[in-house]
Amino acid sequence: MGDRAKKAALFEQFAKVGKAMGHGKRLELIDLLAQGERSVESLAAAAGLGLSTASAHLQALKQAGLVATRRDGARIFYALAGPDVAALYSLVRSVARSRVADVEQKRADYLGLTGNDAHSTAGQPAEMTREDLLAQVGAGTVTVLDVRPAEEYRAAHIPGALSIPLEELSSRLGELPPDREIVAYCRGAYCVLAYEAVDFLHSTGRSALRLNDGMLEWRLSGLPVDTGLAA
Amino acid sequence: MGDRAKKAALFEQFAKVGKAMGHGKRLELIDLLAQGERSVESLAAAAGLGLSTASAHLQALKQAGLVATRRDGARIFYALAGPDVAALYSLVRSVARSRVADVEQKRADYLGLTGNDAHSTAGQPAEMTREDLLAQVGAGTVTVLDVRPAEEYRAAHIPGALSIPLEELSSRLGELPPDREIVAYCRGAYCVLAYEAVDFLHSTGRSALRLNDGMLEWRLSGLPVDTGLAA
């Protein structure tokens, strides 16, 4: 085998990682797995895939080394192989956002943003950064609200956050402390849940902000997380 | 268009970046472009591709926003769209190296490493880090040798480095200062040129080290580069 063939073989190995990330549904699966491990069934349902299809995509990701499996009784849990995979996913999104022309429009379309930012009040976007959040949590002036599905909250959440999945928000409004500012967060920069939660809270007359990204970025920045149910 | 369809559309956009990196030859092109801009013809030759094939791959990369073009007279120069693309490429390689089982073997195979490290002397690998290099350059005790093709040296090189492409090394040995340590570098962590240069220098009885990565990582770490011919 010549030098060129060896080089091609090596680069073909690198390409396995790219190929694995070269499919929208597989990226959705990675997005879900970045929140914590899940069973095939749960992943298929969350991503809107048939069971066999989801299984095949997960096999592809496993083949590329991006996910790992753990067996617990009758079911198999998939998880990201490591934090470097989440970092890679995040970088892919950020490169796509700055380089692929259509991303910005598709993003606005999905997140329900119209014009500049339909979710801003008097020009001020209703969001805050991780640093702001940490400062405010320290000062005890805000309630942090996790609006992801309970399963994902259990896997990992911002310490001290209250869990009310978006679906249950309207029926559990009473659980929110009445006189404190609410900061809602969800999976990450491209997750709709917190957008919709803030919209809904505004519609009830409450003031509420959105963390400008979510759990993915929180973990990538090395901040601590809690697991299990609320303290 | 429902929420799910919008989400799928957004993730399909992200996937464009993955798809673009999902082919060995395209990664080879990115690898070359990470050294500096090049014409289609030059890229095709360096990657061992037919002209139409190379052009098609470059179009694919352009479509994904990873490369940009500049026209100069009759020819068109391709370059990476930005440093974030080089960072993404580097991260793909590093994830592949730690996650894809075959990478390590294919790497050793391509770089000509046998067993632990055929290029080590008495167990000490013949390499140094960027930090070491900076320190030694400051102290003026070493000669930094760039063994990449002259075209790539011109595009960007470590300040003060001497350019002798690997191909010309045997005939230009005389240009190396006789009493100083040589540190050879090339494109990056998976480039053979510096390995072969160090091997050759050892075979002539000279002592020589290899920078443990290359230009790609040098630029990514934000260190300064010089362009054009030697000072």
Next chain:
DNA sequence: CTATGATTCCATTATTACATGGAATATTGG
């Protein structure tokens, strides 16, 4: 050791990606 539930494997069909050679386009120099 059988029934059940969860997941993967398999065969089929449809879609998409790849390589290649020759034609078309664009730029420079005469």
Next chain:
DNA sequence: CCAATATTCCATGTAATAATGGAATCATAG
């Protein structure tokens, strides 16, 4: 305007990848 050079476009055949439903496998509970 014509010839030469560089690059892209296009049509073709071939290969790889995707979705899907049903069968097969595996682990637990009875």
